[in-house]
Structure formats: C-alpha cells, structure tokens
Amino acid sequence: MLYRKWRPKRFSDVVGQPQVTVTLKNELRSGRIAHAYLFTGSRGTGKTTCAKILAKAVNCLNPQDGDPCGECEICKGVENGSIMDIVEIDAASNNGVENIRTLREEAHFTPAAAKYRVYIIDEVHMLSVGAFNALLKTLEEPPAHVIFILATTEVHKIPATILSRCQRFDFHRIPPQEIADRLTYVAEQENAKLDPQAALLIARLADGAMRDALSILDQCFGRSKDVTEQVVAETAGLVGREHLLALADAIKAGDSAAALEIVDRLYRSSKDMARLCEEMSSHFRGMMLIKTMKNAREILAVPETEFVQMEKQALSTPLPVILHAIDTMQETLEKMYRGGDRRTVFEMAMIRLCTPQLDTSAEALLRRIEALEQGAPQRAPAQTKAEKPQTRAEQMPPAQSKLEPQERAENAAKPAEGKKDAEQLQKEAKQLAEWPEILQIIKSFSPAAGAAFTGSTAYISGNYVLIDAPNQLALKFLRQPNQRENIRQAIKQVLGKSYSLGPYRKPEKNEAEEDPLAVLAKKAEAEGIEVIKK
Incomplete structure (x- = not known):
C-alpha cells in the first residue's frame, strides 16, 4: 500500500x-x-x-x-x-x-x-x-x-x-496544495502520470489527511497509471451525481411530483436513502459556500464540470431555501437513524422542502414570510388627466441618465428613441424578488450603502435593474462609480448575470385632480338626472 x-x-x-x-x-x-x-x-x-x-x-x-x-x-x-x-x-x-x-x-x-x-x-x-x-x-x-x-x-x-x-x-489538517505536491512526487516515483487537477481533487477529497490521499491515489492506480480528473471522479464515486442537481432544481421550483419521481427511480436502483440524504446535505452545503464566499472552489471536492453546474444553481437559488434544505436534511438523517422507513422519511422531507406551507418549522415560516414580502403586489398608480412635463433627465433612458459614461454614449447615439426607451423600460419593469438578498450582499460590501438602500425596491426590465431609491442619500450612492460597481457585483452574484443600473421613476399623480362632486354631477347629467346647482 x-x-x-x-x-x-x-x-x-x-x-x-x-x-x-x-x-x-x-x-x-x-x-x-x-x-x-x-x-x-x-x-x-x-x-x-x-x-x-x-x-x-x-x-x-x-x-x-x-x-x-x-x-x-x-x-x-x-x-x-x-x-x-x-x-x-x-x-x-x-x-x-x-x-x-x-x-x-x-x-x-x-x-x-x-x-x-x-x-x-x-x-x-x-x-x-x-x-x-x-x-x-x-x-x-x-x-x-x-x-x-x-x-x-x-x-x-x-x-x-x-x-x-x-x-x-x-x-493541523494538511493544505490541499501541499498534499497535491506530495502526490505528484509519489506518482513520479511510481512511474505513473498524475494530472495537476486530479491531484488537487484527491487532496480535497482527503480533507487534510495525507494517508487518505495516498489511499485514493492507490485506488486510482488500480484503474489507470494515467490518473486524470475523470479517473479520480470514477474511483471516488463522484460520477452519476446528476440526481442531486435535479432534486435541488425540483426543490427550488416547488415541484414535489418531480422530486418524488427521482427518489423512486433512485430507490429502485438500490440507492440507500441515508446515503442519499447525506449527499443532498453535502450538495446544499456546497451551494451555501458558493453563495456566501467569493471563491469556494478551493474548498469543494467536486470535478470542475459539476462545480460550474453547482455555481449556476446556487446563484439562482435564494439563500433561505438553501439553509432550510440543509436543516431539513440533517433532521431527516437523525430520524432515519432513530428507526422507521427511510424511504418514507426522505419522501416526507422532499415534500416539505418543495411545499414550505406544509412545514411548521421556524425556518420554513421565515422562508414563506420572505417569499410573501418579495412577491407582494404593488398598488397601481392612479390615473391622471395630464402628465407632468418631463425634465430632460427624465426623458432619457435610465441607462443614459444615471449610468456609466460608456452607456450614456451608446444611448446618446439614438436621442429620438430616448423617451420611448425610458417609457418602455418603465412599462415592462417587474419587481425583483431577490432584491432583499442582494441588499444583504451590498451591506457586506458597504454597510453605509446597505443602510441607505434599506426600504428600497428594485425592478428588472430587459438588461436593466431599476432601483426605487427611498431617499436622496441612496440616489447619491447610486451615482458613485465604486458603489455602482458593488451593486452590480451583488446582483451578478445572486442572479448570475450582469445588469445595467438605473433609477426607477414612479408615475406621479396629477396635482389638479377633478373635484369628486363634479365627477358625480357629470355622471348624473349623462344619465338624465336633474342636478340642482346653487
């Protein structure tokens, strides 16, 4: 050995x-x-x-x-x-x-x-x-x-x-790079070839233990003297983990039927439910690290292709959903070891994760409250007779009035379409449900900016994120290049895509609204009712 x-x-x-x-x-x-x-x-x-x-x-x-x-x-x-x-x-x-x-x-x-x-x-x-x-x-x-x-x-x-x-x-636990260097030396002495990425993957799997790393390398040599990342994944049982991504997608979408179908297929293929529960807990832990760290690649012991998929999935899943899933998996594993049908316990956990309304835990309630806050309908603006004259800045698209010089230059090439673009962006804007989570990341970048944007609302329209700033201080932060870059980075970390920024302008009410009594009088006259005027 x-x-x-x-x-x-x-x-x-x-x-x-x-x-x-x-x-x-x-x-x-x-x-x-x-x-x-x-x-x-x-x-x-x-x-x-x-x-x-x-x-x-x-x-x-x-x-x-x-x-x-x-x-x-x-x-x-x-x-x-x-x-x-x-x-x-x-x-x-x-x-x-x-x-x-x-x-x-x-x-x-x-x-x-x-x-x-x-x-x-x-x-x-x-x-x-x-x-x-x-x-x-x-x-x-x-x-x-x-x-x-x-x-x-x-x-x-x-x-x-x-x-x-x-x-x-x-x-102490041995750093992955030092383990990888030692494994490379051992492979050279054994007249074998070890890919650098494969050595790092073995080091992460060993979790700081050199003895475990050498044991994994020994198993890999049993498959091939040319050890690649794929050989390590096959040896360590990291292949065929698409079901973890599929279950996480079903939980995010709230599709309990799809989750139960996946569980049934795994059960019929002799998958141990306790082992599946541990794998799901580890998968959600990886998503949590990706969601909260700038670079979680050095910690997660997964192949590069799977990491890319996990990163995409994590960036599009709210953090409360991930944390609730980890808690549920840990509780489910404890129930399995206490006795009972493991498949039934796991299926119940999947249903609770897909349908938080059925879960009475504090984490599930917080998840539901946040979903209600993010999805609360906005009050429709009152209809007015005449619109207030727009200023020159308001006639420009958001990307032109409050964004970067490059974006202003691009939008300036089409001045005739400026007003139309701005109106179209405002008309197509939909509330950004992930904005509270983005605010938490902004606070980590700049507590002052996070405090200034407290109570704000964001809307998404095409390639723009329009921010309804609650005060002048927030507008001031929105104009600063370094703060704008922090906001864009926070949005990209949650949504997985870069967006341009701009202010959201609410339609304003007409100050000269017609007297309600006069409206009633006109309506009565139209229906042939005599109105006595003094």
Whole structure:
C-alpha cells in the first residue's frame, strides 16, 4: 500500500506539520527531551508517524541534525520490529486497568538494546477512567529511561491531570496544495502520470489527511497509471451525481411530483436513502459556500464540470431555501437513524422542502414570510388627466441618465428613441424578488450603502435593474462609480448575470385632480338626472 510504502522516515519528510517537526528537531539537537508527549489532531495527519520517528531519533546511534540516520542497528531494528524497547499500544483494545498495570511493571526494567524504552499509546482517549488513574502516577514521575508518546484524535476526552503532565503538539489538517505536491512526487516515483487537477481533487477529497490521499491515489492506480480528473471522479464515486442537481432544481421550483419521481427511480436502483440524504446535505452545503464566499472552489471536492453546474444553481437559488434544505436534511438523517422507513422519511422531507406551507418549522415560516414580502403586489398608480412635463433627465433612458459614461454614449447615439426607451423600460419593469438578498450582499460590501438602500425596491426590465431609491442619500450612492460597481457585483452574484443600473421613476399623480362632486354631477347629467346647482 502506498501509505505504508511512502510513510516518512525522517522529520524532514513529514508534510504540512512544521509547527511539530521543527520544535521536535530543536529539542533533539539540544538534548532537552521530555518524558511525556501528547500528539493530537485529525486522522491521517502524521501523529503516529511522528511518534515512531521520535522513538527512533531519541535512540539513534548517529543522529543527523535531529533526524534519525536510518542506517544504524537501532533504526533498522525499529523499522523491522526487532527492537523490543519500542512498544506500540492500541488503547482501543487495551483500555483496562490491568493493561496499564502491566505497562507500569514493564516500565521499571531498563531497555535491552536502546537508550530509552518508548511507549506509543495510540487513541489514548479510549482508556477507561480507572486506566487513566493507573497511568497518572507513572506519567508524573516515570523512570529516567522511559518516554511516553500519547496520540489521540479527541483530546477533549483526556483528563486535565494527564494533559498537564504532557508536552502537547497539535497536528493541523494538511493544505490541499501541499498534499497535491506530495502526490505528484509519489506518482513520479511510481512511474505513473498524475494530472495537476486530479491531484488537487484527491487532496480535497482527503480533507487534510495525507494517508487518505495516498489511499485514493492507490485506488486510482488500480484503474489507470494515467490518473486524470475523470479517473479520480470514477474511483471516488463522484460520477452519476446528476440526481442531486435535479432534486435541488425540483426543490427550488416547488415541484414535489418531480422530486418524488427521482427518489423512486433512485430507490429502485438500490440507492440507500441515508446515503442519499447525506449527499443532498453535502450538495446544499456546497451551494451555501458558493453563495456566501467569493471563491469556494478551493474548498469543494467536486470535478470542475459539476462545480460550474453547482455555481449556476446556487446563484439562482435564494439563500433561505438553501439553509432550510440543509436543516431539513440533517433532521431527516437523525430520524432515519432513530428507526422507521427511510424511504418514507426522505419522501416526507422532499415534500416539505418543495411545499414550505406544509412545514411548521421556524425556518420554513421565515422562508414563506420572505417569499410573501418579495412577491407582494404593488398598488397601481392612479390615473391622471395630464402628465407632468418631463425634465430632460427624465426623458432619457435610465441607462443614459444615471449610468456609466460608456452607456450614456451608446444611448446618446439614438436621442429620438430616448423617451420611448425610458417609457418602455418603465412599462415592462417587474419587481425583483431577490432584491432583499442582494441588499444583504451590498451591506457586506458597504454597510453605509446597505443602510441607505434599506426600504428600497428594485425592478428588472430587459438588461436593466431599476432601483426605487427611498431617499436622496441612496440616489447619491447610486451615482458613485465604486458603489455602482458593488451593486452590480451583488446582483451578478445572486442572479448570475450582469445588469445595467438605473433609477426607477414612479408615475406621479396629477396635482389638479377633478373635484369628486363634479365627477358625480357629470355622471348624473349623462344619465338624465336633474342636478340642482346653487
């Protein structure tokens, strides 16, 4: 296996953990060796590997700048397992008091061949309370020839009395680019070809664990020695995920029938409903990251083609819908593990997502309220006898009066059509339902602009977004080039398309409206009713 074949044998070979390796090498060079170490971090980040390197380094007969030489009899004996002074214990299966008592008795014997007797206790958090108590005294005052190295993925489960007696080192998740570089090196040594994008995809799938990345690469080599992004997708099961996009589209459109048809087709093809629920939750998480981050590509472990589809889908889906879907998927997964028919539970979740009216949760209610606010009908303007004379700026199209110089120059080429264009844009304008979401993004760009546009309404007409500014300050922001660019970027992030900007001019009422009594009198005379006038 690649992860065993390419396990680092020196601190300098360890990838992505300089905060650990540099400190340990300095301690070894200076001879300041602690009696107890605690290595903590997520899986596959090098805890056990560094523990074995440290065990060799403290006993090496010819250390080289803090690293074991790898050539002396001690180093070779540790590698082949013939040195009995290096003891590795799995606390998951040896977690009782008797096991620790045996260890304490052995610790008093001097090493047979090495300088130090080293105990590497892996997954130490699995020890029982009694076992921790039995280890405590020995850990506090161990014999001079004994070194303990404890490794764990759940440091919060270790008693504080143990933590205080150890020198702690935290292992971080390895950055994707460093994993990709290491994978490229391994592929070259294995006489194989690894595409850079494929290496990055493996690194994202590994989620910061070098061991997992090497395992995935090993599986890819089983398919082909020329590893491309497509090979990685097929190996990791990332192909055939169109159903996730289809289900998300059905939820956005509120089409519960289409969603249930997709679920039925997947169920008949032996798709596990719990696994489908996890995939849907992960898919909506990806949409959430795309929606809220400037660049989510480095985080999402999906092929480039699928990322493009997810990005298009995310930009056209309101954020409340995405967040509600994530909450619903998480709750559905919990219900599945508590028992019941998994297919029925998942189908109920799909219906609730497609029809928020059937969901009584707070998230669903907020989603419905926002939909009502965005879709509220506007009061029709009153009919007037004569229109107020238009100013020169009002006769120009919105793109000409309030937009960029380039747009003004283009519209100036057709002055005769200016008034007609403006009227046509105003006539065809429809309220932009996503405007509240766009405002939230504008606030992140400029809190002052977000506050100025609070209470505003936007309308979409062709390639223009017309903004009904609530005050003069908002109009001032609308004229500033940098603020206009922020607004256009926010619109593009939500709608997925660039639009020109302009003000929305509401039709104004005629100040000289006819007296209502006079209107009634004229109507009566027309019907032959005598009207007495004083």
